[in-house]
Amino acid sequence: MLRTHYSSGLDSKQDGKTVTVAGWVHKVRDIGKVKFLIIHDKDGEIQITAKKGECPDDVFREISSISRESVVSVKGTAKANKSAPAGMEVFPENLTIVSKAQAPLPLETDPSIKSELDTRLNYRFIDLRRKEVAAIFRIKDVVHRSFIKYMEQEGFTLMHVPCVVAAATEGGTNLFPVSYFENEAFLSQSPQLYKQMLMASGVDKVLIVTPVFRAEEHNTTRHLNESTQMDIEVAFVEDEQDALNYMQDSINFIYKNVQHLCKPQLDVLGRKLVMPDQKFKQVTYDQALELLKKDDIKIKWGDDLTPEAERVLCKKFNPVIVTKWPTDVRAFYCMHEPGNEKVCRGYDLLIDGMEISSGAQRLHDYEKLVAEMKRRKMNPKSFSFYLDAFRFGCPPHAGWSFGLERLTMVICGLKNIREAMLWPRDRTRITP
């Protein structure tokens, strides 16, 4: 290996020992008889201290000529030094330029220099060398793993479903068509139909993490055309509260894990994570409209909440779950409130003014599902593969979906969702 230690592994135990460290050249400080070469690796920075006459002449000479962001491997003696990064420095005996970086760099890695998001995304591989960017993706990793871990503890099975599909789930206009031999096919907007079909299979508790694709025209700071959904579906529910319990408990678990495992990353981002309450406030859609009216925000009954309305609601309660939505704003598969077809058992979770999750108890009665589809002028024949699952024994079920990038965005305090996606797909961006 070209390294024996990462920056994070250099501590007083290595004092006086020979180590090999490697990484990208951040900067060189030349003060005549001493040269400091700062390299960075995935965990932080390492100071290489070259003293004229003490280190080999060729190493001393070469240090000044290495271009920034070149990859180097340095073998030398580790020494404790309180003023060096992490309290350790390395006195070099041998230096190898592993990969030379061309100059000029297309993107600055110095955190004091601000770069346009577009340039950063074009050179994401360099952007990720900045610790505040790397921190976001370490946090996203912990969010993703914590979700899976929590659901595993609760007895959910992780399953995989197709991304190439024949029918829309969340509305027919937002689909990307794909050429699929002689058939019409689309990229999946959601694993919705499959997770529901699994409820008729006896698996009972399922979790799915998958990319989803939405051909939404709008170019906003909270929408991507390809995003990652973390879904669950659970069977034998009494009502929607059974699924909502998993929602609030998993959010609490994720936040606690991020707090515990990502302290350095939160510090780099200057982020103080406010832990959500153990139990989330719930308001019905009707109550939300009343509350908003007091702040002069008028939403017509039957309309979706605007981003402004979501922000204002979160100023009152954060997080907040909005329940009992008008049936017509939600997808066809949502269960109606008994005795009131106009209202359904759908819900949204809002955190820090943003919709993080959406879900519902579902219609599991075949006749009612077909009737609802017909009411919406949908053709049940196009969904026969899905409807079959309701004809041969399907228990009541409910579920929801977290947008992984949205959740990462609120946890990291980001202003643009593109920051939470390595290579975002938006209205104009399909490369890199």
Ligand code: AMO
């Ligand atoms: P919904 O369409 O609300 O529900 O999506 C679920 C969650 O995914 C995130 N999300 C997005 N993130 C980024 N860009 C987008 N364009 C985007 N669209 C959605 C949001 C949202 O809350 N099938 C249902 C879920 C269910 O009922 O189980 C669904 O997909 O955080």
